[in-house]
Amino acid sequence: MSLKQRAGNHDNHNNRQEERKEEIQGDCSNAPSDVSFCRYMNCRALPGNPYNPTNHEHLANVATHGLLIVPSIFGLGWMLTLADESSEFWIAVIYGAALVALFTVSTTYHTISFSGKFNTLKNILHIGDRAAIYIFVAASYTPWLVTKEMSLDLRVEALWVIWTMAILGILYQYNFHEKYKSLEVLFYLIIGVCPAMIVVFAMKESSGLHELALGGIIYIIGTMFFKLDGIVPFAHAIWHCFVIVGATIHYYAVCKYVLGVRQVALVQETIQIIHDS
Numbered sequence: 059m060s061l062k063q064r065a066g067n068h069d070n071h072n073n074r075q076e077e078r079k080e081e082i083q084g085d086c087s088n089a090p091s092d093v094s095f096c097r098y099m100n101c102r103a104l105p106g107n108p109y110n111p112t113n114h115e116h117l118a119n120v121a122t123h124g125l126l127i128v129p130s131i132f133g134l135g136w137m138l139t140l141a142d143e144s145s146e147f148w149i150a151v152i153y154g155a156a157l158v159a160l161f162t163v164s165t166t167y168h169t170i171s172f173s174g175k176f177n178t179l180k181n182i183l184h185i186g187d188r189a190a191i192y193i194f195v196a197a198s199y200t201p202w203l204v205t206k207e208m209s210l211d212l213r214v215e216a217l218w219v220i221w222t223m224a225i226l227g228i229l230y231q232y233n234f235h236e237k238y239k240s241l242e243v244l245f246y247l248i249i250g251v252c253p254a255m256i257v258v259f260a261m262k263e264s265s266g267l268h269e270l271a272l273g274g275i276i277y278i279i280g281t282m283f284f285k286l287d288g289i290v291p292f293a294h295a296i297w298h299c300f301v302i303v304g305a306t307i308h309y310y311a312v313c314k315y316v317l318g319v320r321q322v323a324l325v326q327e328t329i330q331i332i333h334d335s
């Protein structure tokens with residue numbers, strides 16, 4: 059083994075020791091007495107500090123979003139095939155790209171985090187991971203606000219509000235990363251719920267509303283796990299799973315009720331013609 063490799067291993071060992079120290083310094087008041095349980099959950103992080111996942115939790119965090127990268131790329135491609143006018147094309151690009159970015163940035167961050175190295179890159183990716191969530195939430199409501207008729211013509215204003223909130227959320231992450239976790243959850247809820255209210259109550263036709271509301275409710279339930287690291291084993295991976303289910307429902311709704319409207323009408327017309335003849 060070369061000197062350089064030995065030095066690297068030594069650094070790695072020190073990093074692990076530092077991590078272990080952080081674990082021990084965490085808030086263990088809720089820790090279970092069963093030692094085997096420690097594989098699945100560490101002590102809670104002290105205020106202002108990030109939670110240090112166990113190896114099993116790290117793996118679950120990487121796998122839950124990593125498995126969705128390739129399907130989300132195909133999903134973006136499918137959306138582009140459904141779009142048949144300029145506004146629909148941009149909706150497909152915004153929603154599809156946000157979906158791909160969400161899973162890709164999240165998986166990259168969790169992989170680097172698991173490696174225990176590249177601390178600066180890890181911190182940048184962590185902020186990127188949170189930023190991708192804000193962008194994804196704004197991108198989830200954009201298709202509805204752009205294409206659907208509203209009883210109150212607040213579409214442009216609502217789009218401004220949503221995207222401004224997303225940018226404010228990203229700036230907050232950049233400046234106060236991991237400092238006020240409850241405030242972060244509150245931000246997610248505000249940006250998730252407020253636009254939904256506008257869309258649900260002002261949209262003239264109800265097609266796709268049930269799916270939109272259901273996806274929103276799933277995201278809201280998921281945010282509860284966002285703050286339960288060190289209390290519920292695999293809490294972060296569970297939050298990932300809620301994101302996957304919510305995003306899948308919203309994806310289906312955008313494809314069916316926003317992008318695929320003409321295709322569905324065409325299929326219905328064809329069936330009607332066959333039936334009449």
Ligand SMILES: [Zn+2]
Pocket residue numbers: 119164168187294298
């Ligand atoms: Zn994550």
